[in-house]
Amino acid sequence: MTADRPDIVPAALDIDVPHSARMYDYYLGGKENFRADREAAEKVIAAAPEAPLMARENRAFMNRAVAHLAADHGVRQFLDIGTGIPTGPNLHEIVQAIDPAARIVYADYDPLVLTHARALLGGTREGRTAYLQADLREPLPLLASDEVRDTLDLTRPVGLCLVAILHFITDEEDPYGVVRTLLDGLPSGSYLTLSHAVSDAATAGAGSIVSTYQKSSSSLTLRTTEQIRAFFDGLDLLDPGVTLVPAWRPAGPLPDGHERVWIAGGVARLP
Template sequence: MSDSQDQAITGLSTKIDTSVAHEARVYDYWLDGKDNYPADRALGDAIASHIPAIRSMARANRAFLGRAVRYLVGEAGIDQFLDIGTGIPTASNTHEVAQHLDPGARVVYIDNDPIVLAHARALMPGTQEGKTAFIHADLHDPKSILSDPTLTATLDLDRPIAIMLVAIMMYFRDDDDPHGVIDTLLDAMPSGSYVVITHPTADFDARAMGRVVASAERAGITFNPRSRAETEALFAGTEIIEPGVVPVVTWRPELTREQPQTPVDPESAWYWAGIGRKP
């Protein structure tokens, strides 16, 4: 599909503007990636000046994604994933973790950054038995995701699907109706589907997080940390699996691929994390 065709279908521009910071590229910078630009690095450094441990926090959030996928494939029997807010491909992407356990697993990635679009199509081929696909779309319009023919060509909506919302819902203000966005996605999924959420919080250091919010807003990026109770509310209508909504580093650490590590401070990464199952 050409860039002009993609824009005609999605309504999103595929023009890459590197003069403006983008959240996917800032995250890539924190993960020591190479697909970021001066504006992204400037915002990343500004946030790091308020939260010096932001890089390790980003890595902790990324590590949770791997544990969540291993739980969903290995224990919950899920073999279909809708990963929204994909970010620039790095190591241990959703399809790599899932297809390592189940080569037939299928994954659809969603992101609104055209740089992610270009890299995902080139770097996320998946296994021969399974399938991966990418949709250039914005979660603020969930119906555009659900109506995209790529989704139904890749995933079977009559079978359970895991919706991955890892570090994405903080870009929604309360008046953006984040609950309605999640409900729209879950309503389209069958019983037995899951939703995975991690969310930055000010619960551990309100003053520092307030400065992060201000830095992001100055760069034109909405950033809305939520409390534990507010994050739990995003799982409305689902059954939250054990251990519940907890600090991201404490969510089932036994599922990490590496050898067990020295116990970490639960507040070392300022994210809440959890998984909910649709009854």
């Protein structure tokens, strides 16, 4: 249990319970998953065959968003919470290709993610890449951690990434308060990049997916587009606002099946 929130039990490496990070790895065609993860992921795919496409499109959204922030808005420091098992290209590879001196802190609560991240997420010699095992539901200790303090300069803009993680935070766990606390710790000119499973675009299998995740390490809470937009309250949304992720500044023609990708995302600047 963690010091400040005795109700929060840190995720342990339990291979008999499906974990969201390892299920996501399976959708993306990765190998860092166990039988329980594969069985749960296959149940999800049976209910929503679009799940692997959603994972790829979500990842592509994150890639476009951080490249845009680094290339066009000069962001040189990123805090990525809910990193997931490394999947190329990883965030630091994208932004350090734009500026090798860019600094990145990755945070996730899954110990398997930590193991792989330490092995794979090396980064450039000029820049810095740190990894932290931390729980999003405890934003203050996360911001106060040595990894964040030693790697990022919190007087300068930071690109905070909460990509496909907030739907694992229930209403009781106060996802809006968590986002507000993180943003309060960042200076003006910082950016929030966020994506989230969206109920009003969900296909028929969504109900069954929610019950599959109920038996995993993290339950899934779908939210409406309006509720997802509310995470950006008080911030200046970049064009094109909150959209389904394939439609957020696409690099080319939208992929086949893009209308079945029920994840919405956006990027906004902290004034």
